Amino acid sequence: MADTVWWKSGTVYQVYPRSFQDSDGDGIGDLRGITRRLDYLAWLGVDAVWISPFYPSPMADFGYDVADYCGVDPLFGTLEDFDALVAEAHFRRLKVILDFVPNHTSIAHPWFVDSRASRTSPKRNWYIWRDPAPDGGPPNNWISNFGGPAWSRDAATGQYYYHAFLREQPDLNWRNPEVRAAMHDVLRFWLDRGVDGFRVDVIWHLMKDEGFRDNPANPGFTSGQAEINRFTQVYSADRPEIFDVIAEMRAVLAPYGDRVLIGEIYLPVERLVAYYGADLAGVDLPFNFQLIQTPWNARSVAELVVAYEDALPPGGWPNWVLGNHDQPRIAARVGAAQASIAAMLLLTLRGTPTLYYGDEIGLAHVPIPPDRVQDPWERNEPGHGRDPERTPMQWDDSPNAGFSVGEPWLPLSADAVARNVELQCDDARSLLTLYRRLLRLRRDYTALSTGGFRSLPSSNAFVFAYERHDADTTLRILLNFSASPQTVSDTGAYGGAWTVLLSTHTDRASSLHANDLVLEANEGLMLIRGWS
CATH class of the missing domain: 2.60.40.1180 (Golgi alpha-mannosidase II)
Incomplete structure (x- = not known):
């Protein structure tokens, strides 16, 4: 595998920093906590750690509302802590991938504070501002991915600003060259600190229809679905201009060598594979979430795998994802008995697999009492909350499962004493042992990895x-x-x-x-x- 780029032969492990390991007893995981557990990741046999956002933020969406792209929120530590994490990871031959959140900032970001100050602000066009519709309402029918209108009116200036997610997350205007240049500088800031690549959050949202046309009604919408599904997002996302944006990001990464660019893309297979770009000039890995969305039976999964392989452009490298911070846990979806089948599937299909922390010990659905709910989506649309897949990692049978000496920010699973890393690592029949053996086989046999x-x-x-x-x-x-x-x-x-x-x-x-x-x-x- 000496001639194979690392992100093709390797495996990625996602860490949700709030929930991996707390080092200071406040009940919230942090960068020093991740560093403390790097030996575990090396022992497990993964090749790269992808870290969800840790930037300064008001935490309206737990770090996906960024107030400073070039810093570390004190909740998670300092830039020095991050530098130490990268150094320790590289010492263990682990790559570090960061979550890059370019679609939107926090309303507390200085750019937006300046932008909303007046209609003549130099930063006004850094965000998407529109006049009201003739009836005084929102400019069009676009809906927030977290429910409700995607437009919020600013009383001081009389215009609406667009937010594909929370009102606290205004979308940047990626048609503005100044925005692109500023975000390219952000990439360089972290590349210069040694990161090995980026997972680009909601990359298919970056470009919007220039005419802001209404989205068409979705004929397949049914009650019980999230409100965002009421319309087909043909004008608010997945626009053809996105490929110019991606090409510019790739140009920023190119001088740094074998860095990986991963795109978060929730689209059907035929649109997903388009993000490899012409002549593979798009993202290296358009995240493939199809296994999460496909019925869990042999025929459906087999048909999906073949269809995806057939749809790949020449030279396009496949990838597979079975769990992440936005989706119910694998064991919650397929059941405890099938979790081992999911593990073998994920780690033996052709392509780069991404693991989500805790899935390797079979963490399942953790009920969240109403008074412990944290996720803003759950508050906006009950039943769609993501807290159950973000609960703390369970390391041992000590109080709070070894995650923290303080009360964890989310509850542990009821079986934490019996479901933890320490117990499973010495059990030849455990799910964790199976994951470790599969990861070892991927390194032993190039037939499996490449x-x-x-x-x-x-x-x-x-x-x-x-x-x-x-x-x-x-x-x-x-x-x-x-x-x-x-x-x-x-x-x-x-x-x-x-x-x-x-x-x-x-x-x-x-x-x-x-x-x-x-x-x-x-x-x-x-x-x-x-x-x-």
């Missing part, structure tokens, strides 16, 4: 079977998506030619003697051709 992919036909509707291969090795993966044993008989002979390399069921024998293979309930199996 090899080819071939879907295998199967008449068993409960089993997804595929191969990973390179010039030296062929691996076969079979995943039973059901809670009952399943026989696989039509993907080739197994007796003698194949040996078990890994099973999610640790009591599986290593040798095979029959042409028909029986997968146990909820079993994932990795076979190697001719190995013994």
Whole structure:
């Protein structure tokens, strides 16, 4: 893999800093806490740590409302703490990826304070200001992703400003060259401090329709869906001009060597892959969330994987995401028994996988009492809150699971004493051990990390079977998506030619003697051709 760029062969691990490790006892995780746990990440076997926002912020959206792009909020530490984190990560051969939030700032950012001061402010055009509609209401029908209108009226100047998310998060005007230049300087600031790349928040939102036309009604909208789905966002997001913006970001990163540019993009496959750009001049990895949104059964997942592989542009490198800070936990979606299948799927498909902290120990849905709710989306639209997937990491069976000596900002899971890193790291049958073994196999076999992919036909509707291969090795993966044993008989002979390399069921024998293979309930199996 010496000639393979690191972000193709490696794995990414997302840390939500508020919830990973608290070092000062205030119940909120911080940068020093992350540094303390870098040995764990190295032991686990990941290659890069992606850190969600830690910038100075009023915390209306927990750091995604940025008041200073070139600093660290005191809640999380100092710039010196960040520099130490990068140095310690690099010492352990771990890359550091930052969350870059260019679509919007906080209303407390000096740029916006200046912008809203008057209609003639030099920073007025740094944000999106519009006159009211003829009836005095919002300029168009665009809706906030967190519910309600995406426009807020400023009484002092009589105009509305646009915010795709909270009213405390006004959108920047990326049609303004001064905005682009300022944000490019932000990228350089962090690149000069040694970061290895950026995950760009809501990148498909950066450019808006120049005429601010109304979005069309969504004919598929049903009650119970988030309000943002009432309209199809054809004018408020995913505009063709976005590719010029991405090209300029890439130009900023280019002098720094093998830095990665990842785009957060919640779009269908055919639009998602467009973000690789013409001649792969777009983002390196348009985040692929399709597994999160696809029904959890073998046929649906297999069809998705093949469709995604077929849609990739020549040379486009795939990637897969099964969990993050905005989506319900893997174990909450697929169930505890299928969490091991999810792990094997994520870490054996072709492409770069991204893991979310806590999924490796099977953290599931954590109920949040009404008086402990933190997420502003939950307050705006009950039932859509993201707090359950942001609860603290559970390290051991000590008070507060080793996360903090103070009361954690969100509650722990009820089974924290039994579900934690310390307990699982010594258990050969644990989910954590499975993750670690899978990550080790990705390093041992280039067939898994950078090899080819071939879907295998199967008449068993409960089993997804595929191969990973390179010039030296062929691996076969079979995943039973059901809670009952399943026989696989039509993907080739197994007796003698194949040996078990890994099973999610640790009591599986290593040798095979029959042409028909029986997968146990909820079993994932990795076979190697001719190995013994």
